[in-house]
Amino acid sequence: MKSKLTFALFSAAAVLTVRAQIPTTPSTNDLWDISQGVTITTNSPFDAALGGPNPYDARDMFGGMFDNYINERGQVVFDDDAPANFVHFVEWRTAAPVTIRSFNLFASGDSNGREFAQFTLKAKSSGSPTFDLTLYTFTPDHPYVCVDGQCPLVVSADIEPITAQDFRAEFANLSGQFGPGPRIVELDGFSQSKGPRLSIAVSCIDLCWDTISNKTYQVQYKSNLTTNEWTNLGSPVVSTNLNTCITDSVRGQERRFYRVFEVQ
Numbered sequence: 001m002k003s004k005l006t007f008a009l010f011s012a013a014a015v016l017t018v019r020a021q022i023p024t025t026p027s028t029n030d031l032w033d034i035s036q037g038v039t040i041t042t043n044s045p046f047d048a049a050l051g052g053p054n055p056y057d058a059r060d061m062f063g064g065m066f067d068n069y070i071n072e073r074g075q076v077v078f079d080d081d082a083p084a085n086f087v088h089f090v091e092w093r094t095a096a097p098v099t100i101r102s103f104n105l106f107a108s109g110d111s112n113g114r115e116f117a118q119f120t121l122k123a124k125s126s127g128s129p130t131f132d133l134t135l136y137t138f139t140p141d142h143p144y145v146c147v148d149g150q151c152p153l154v155v156s157a158d159i160e161p162i163t164a165q166d167f168r169a170e171f172a173n174l175s176g177q178f179g180p181g182p183r184i185v186e187l188d189g190f191s192q193s194k195g196p197r198l199s200i201a202v203s204c205i206d207l208c209w210d211t212i213s214n215k216t217y218q219v220q221y222k223s224n225l226t227t228n229e230w231t232n233l234g235s236p237v238v239s240t241n242l243n244t245c246i247t248d249s250v251r252g253q254e255r256r257f258y259r260v261f262e263v264q
Contacts, residue, residue: 026063026106026186032167033063033188037095041166044088045079047181058090061169061187077114078171078181088116088171088182091131099163101193103136105155106185107144113177115142119155120172123164131168135159142174152185158193203251209260211239216263219246221256236263 032038046056056076057066065074078088100123109115119138122131138155147153167189171182207219216238220230233248250256 027188030188031098041091043090047077075185077183080181086173091168097165100189101161102158102190104188106152107154108152112179114183116171116182117174118172120170122168124166204249208245211244219260221258
């Protein structure tokens with residue numbers, strides 16, 4: 001029989017992260033922004049939203065607000081009717097050769113899906129007629145896991161510095177979605193490296209409470225305060241002095257809430 005007296009010990013955030021600041025919104029002055037003279041050379045078809053003929057504008061991937069679909073200004077949705085193995089793409093050209101050292105990709109899904117299976121960033125080497133340089137390839141989790149939880153930022157990465165004028169982004173279709181046309185918010189390119197990001201992860205915590213010698217206690221936890229379900233943290237503990245501690249492994253857990261009670 002458990003005593004009627006229960007109490008919460010404390011809540012514990014399992015991961016402490018120290019990182020360089022990453023912008024949560026697209027840039028307005030990066031090297032790929034249309035304000036810098038970027039032009040779209042070609043792109044695969046966009047979705048015919050609301051029955052309209054291609055309401056999206058590829059310039060919106062690079063800082064523009066040109067599309068005709070007011071509800072989604074500043075982003076694009078690629079064609080929903082492309083085959084399962086289709087690779088959507090956009091190609092663009094800068095006003096002059098630029099040196100890119102890092103980039104951000106902002107993308108989002110919705111109730112229809114609209115997530116891509118793989119992203120590939122390419123460029124043309126000097127004098128090449130084709131996009132012969134692969135700068136970065138990314139395969140996301142589904143649903144998307146945003147960078148440090150900062151949605152809709154799905155990729156923020158350094159690349160090997162490349163000086164080029166012509167670039168291409170590819171977004172492979174993800175099968176099994178009702179609306180498979182990827183939704184891309186923006187793609188930004190920067191001349192500065194982001195540098196290494198340092199993470200500090202808490203792998204375990206010690207839980208301690210005042211006790212009475214030879215009494216038995218049970219510690220429980222839950223990850224969300226909106227549920228009434230508690231989970232036992234190990235077996236009951238018999239105290240041997242006036243203070244008792246146990247250790248909980250919390251690596252990979254966003255948060256946990258704990259309580260302890262005396263077992264009669």
